[in-house]
Amino acid sequence: MTTTYEARNENYSLVVELKEGLILSAQCNLDSQEATSFCQTLLGMKLADAAYYGAKKVIESLPNAAQGIAFVHHHEDLSVLDLLIKQIFAESDEPDNGRYVPKELKQWLSKDKQSQKDIINKSLNEFFEGNSLYQFEKVFVQNKDATIILDLTSISPKNQFQTLLVRIEKHIRTALNGAPIILTIEELADANTKRR
Numbered sequence: 001m002t003t004t005y006e007a008r009n010e011n012y013s014l015v016v017e018l019k020e021g022l023i024l025s026a027q028c029n030l031d032s033q034e035a036t037s038f039c040q041t042l043l044g045m046k047l048a049d050a051a052y053y054g055a056k057k058v059i060e061s062l063p064n065a066a067q068g069i070a071f072v073h074h075h076e077d078l079s080v081l082d083l084l085i086k087q088i089f090a091e092s093d094e095p096d097n098g099r100y101v102p103k104e105l106k107q108w109l110s111k112d113k114q115s116q117k118d119i120i121n122k123s124l125n126e127f128f129e130g131n132s133l134y135q136f137e138k139v140f141v142q143n144k145d146a147t148i149i150l151d152l153t154s155i156s157p158k159n160q161f162q163t164l165l166v167r168i169e170k171h172i173r174t175a176l177n178g179a180p181i182i183l184t185i186e187e188l189a190d191a192n193t194k195r196r
Contacts, residue, residue: 005047005092007084014084021046021094028084034058034077040086048097051089055082057102060178104179105146123175127168131155147182148172161185171193 002019017025023046026039037058042050055072073079101109108116111134120143121136126193128134133155141149 003092005088007087008089009080009084009087012080012084013090015082016042016050016085016088018047023047023050028081030077030081032077034075035081037061038078038081046097047085047089047092051086052097053102054085055079058147060173089193091177102178102180104177105181108176108179108181109145113143114159119175120148120172123172124168126175127171128155141186146180147184149184149186151186 002024004015004017006013006015012028012030014026014028016023022044023042026037026042028035038054041057041061042054045054055075055078057080058078059072059075066143072082111119117140118138124134124136124139128139135154138154139150139152141151143149150165150168152164165183165185169181172181172183173179
């Protein structure tokens with residue numbers, strides 16, 4: 001049995017058809033690359049996941065995605081569609097979902113520790129190619145689940161950590177087919193200096 005939901009906002013509309021809790025089809029009256037990508041992204045998702053993550057997944061997959069952090073409200077069509085899918089979810093009887101785990105992240109988490117480390121090593125080697133200060137053993141601290149911990153003190157001044165971290169995260173996410181990994185910085189060199 002299928003259930004159809006529709007949401008409208010001024011001149012915009014979104015129609016979503018569900019079967020067994022999953023989105024079977026999604027159609028909107030917007031004609032843009034973002035709108036088309038949004039409707040395709042929703043296919044096969046639970047309604048709660050679509051409401052929470054649909055627009056964010058589209059932003060990450062856009063060919064012209066800017067480096068760094070992107071926000072849904074910076075994209076007019078996506079912003080409207082995000083509101084409409086949230087409205088559909090709020091008005092539906094579909095259950096909320098604890099945590100959405102995309103297939104890319106499931107693939108990453110299914111790999112053993114050494115395979116993950118090898119992939120991170122390869123990606124960081126590509127990113128820092130030509131940088132004589134870079135050594136994987138000094139930069140890589142550890143990885144656990146979707147979190148990768150790096151120590152950038154040997155290759156970058158402290159005031160550039162954030163910018164560098166965002167660029168590295170984008171590079172690694174691309175290497176992992178968009179898996180939503182998280183990079184954190186651990187300043188081991190500073191900590192050791194302070195202990196002395």
